[in-house]
Amino acid sequence: xxxxxxxxxxxxxxxxxxxxxxxxxxxxxxxxxxxxxxxxxxxxxxxxxxxxxxxxxxxxxxxxxxxxxxxxxxxxxxxxxxxxxxxxxxxxxxxxxxxxxxxxxxxxxxxxxxxxxxxxxxxxxxxxxxxxxxxxxxxxxxxxxxxxxxxxxxxxxxxxxxxxxxxxxxxxxxxxxxxxxxxxxxxxxxxxxxxxxxxxxxxxxxxxxxxxxxxxxxxxxxxxxxxxxxxxxxxxxxxxxxxxxxxxxxxxxxxxxxxxxxxxxxxxxxxxxxxxxxxxxxxxxxxxxxxxxxxxxxxxxxxxxxxxxxxxxxxxxxxxxxxxxxxxxxxxxxxxxxxxxxxxxxxxxxxxxx
Ligand SMILES: Nc1nc2c(ncn2[C@@H]2O[C@H](COP(=O)(O)OP(=O)(O)OP(=O)(O)O)[C@@H](O)[C@H]2O)c(=O)[nH]1
Ligand SMILES: [Mg+2]
Ligand SMILES: [Zn+2]
Numbered sequence: 001x002x003x004x005x006x007x008x009x010x011x012x013x014x015x016x017x018x019x020x021x022x023x024x025x026x027x028x029x030x031x032x033x034x035x036x037x038x039x040x041x042x043x044x045x046x047x048x049x050x051x052x053x054x055x056x057x058x059x060x061x062x063x064x065x066x067x068x069x070x071x072x073x074x075x076x077x078x079x080x081x082x083x084x085x086x087x088x089x090x091x092x093x094x095x096x097x098x099x100x101x102x103x104x105x106x107x108x109x110x111x112x113x114x115x116x117x118x119x120x121x122x123x124x125x126x127x128x129x130x131x132x133x134x135x136x137x138x139x140x141x142x143x144x145x146x147x148x149x150x151x152x153x154x155x156x157x158x159x160x161x162x163x164x165x166x167x168x169x170x171x172x173x174x175x176x177x178x179x180x181x182x183x184x185x186x187x188x189x190x191x192x193x194x195x196x197x198x199x200x201x202x203x204x205x206x207x208x209x210x211x212x213x214x215x216x217x218x219x220x221x222x223x224x225x226x227x228x229x230x231x232x233x234x235x236x237x238x239x240x241x242x243x244x245x246x247x248x249x250x251x252x253x254x255x256x257x258x259x260x261x262x263x264x265x266x267x268x269x270x271x272x273x274x275x276x277x278x279x280x281x282x283x284x285x286x287x288x289x290x291x292x293x294x295x296x297x298x299x300x301x302x303x304x305x306x307x308x309x310x311x312x313x314x315x316x317x318x319x320x321x322x323x324x325x326x327x328x329x330x331x332x333x334x335x336x337x338x339x340x341x342x343x344x345x346x347x348x349x350x351x352x353x354x
Contacts, residue, residue, distance in 0.1 A: 010246070011044055027082065028074050032044050033066055035239050039060060044056050044240075059079065067108060069238075087110055092261045104261045107199070113141060115209075118148070119148050119201075120147050129163055129166050131316070132200075146173050148204055149204075149205055165306070173186065193248070195250065218241055277305065296310060
């Protein structure tokens with residue numbers, strides 16, 4: 001692909017982007033956003049021979065909703081982002097800012113594989129992983145669970161098994177960015193110039209893995225706190241990093257609370273086992289509580305379903321529908337405003353930490 005598309009293939013360009021670009025009439029020179037800084041995008045352009053040999057462009061975002069990993073087209077004067085090409089996937093969550101509750105924040109765009117990182121030094125957290133899986137399935141990227149810091153435990157199996165119970169049909173890999181254990185298996189996911197994203201709480205070892213994959217200290221890392229193993233939010237902004245050979249990685253800042261954003265079928269996919277059971281209840285409107293013939297309660301009684309998983313699902317559904325209501329209210333308000341003002345201001349978020 002490199003020869004025919006001037007190097008964009010190396011950047012993760014694909015026929016899908018080519019089509020959207022065609023529809024726009026092939027304007028400008030598409031570039032891929034590698035970082036964002038307070039209203040500015042830095043983007044890698046069509047590349048000559050090797051990644052990094054071409055100067056990146058810096059463009060103003062002005063009203064454009066840009067995320068790291070996006071393909072953008074600069075304006076004719078080269079000053080600002082003119083178009084953001086349709087995303088093939090986006091990891092979007094609710095922005096954790098009070099007073100702007102129904103605002104989404106895209107952590108990373110155009111990701112092929114999203115690594116959901118959990119560290120073995122701390123107790124496994126199936127509830128957190130469930131939420132991450134919902135977001136990952138909704139994003140359109142393929143989720144892979146990665147348990148890091150394998151060197152810290154004698155036997156990773158109990159933690160792996162605990163998380164595998166909620167990661168149905170999703171691979172659970174073991175790795176250590178410090179010892180290099182399992183790192184090659186992660187690299188294999190990038191074959192074909194794919195884009196990998198690393199998501200997880202602060203201190204789980206995302207940047208350490210990025211460095212291990214690059215073979216150099218491209219990302220700063222710092223010690224977790226002694227007492228509770230919590231990280232220090234060392235990475236403060238998402239960054240798209242080229243991998244040696246092929247592929248891209250997006251390192252992201254640690255996120256403490258994974259708040260849902262509007263779902264497609266993320267919940268249905270992340271809880272496919274429970275939905276399957278629900279299909280087998282005697283009554284179509286079964287509340288899965290006390291009803292006779294409830295397949296869900298039966299599975300709990302048989303020890304096949306952890307009741308905590310049902311509670312988790314129920315609260316995610318409540319959360320999602322509350323968010324939908326909020327969203328609708330917000331859209332109505334925006335409609336009213338746009339009657340007075342033709343172009344509504346776009347709120348911008350640089351801070352991703354919470
Ligand atoms: N023992 C051990 N320590 C690790 C491993 N991977 C990372 N660490 C340590 O964990 C700490 C946090 O690692 P980072 O890579 O900075 O974590 P992060 O997920 O990028 O954290 P944020 O950028 O804050 O979100 C550092 O002290 C690392 O050296 C590992 O495989 N084994
Ligand atoms: Mg980091
Ligand atoms: Zn039921």
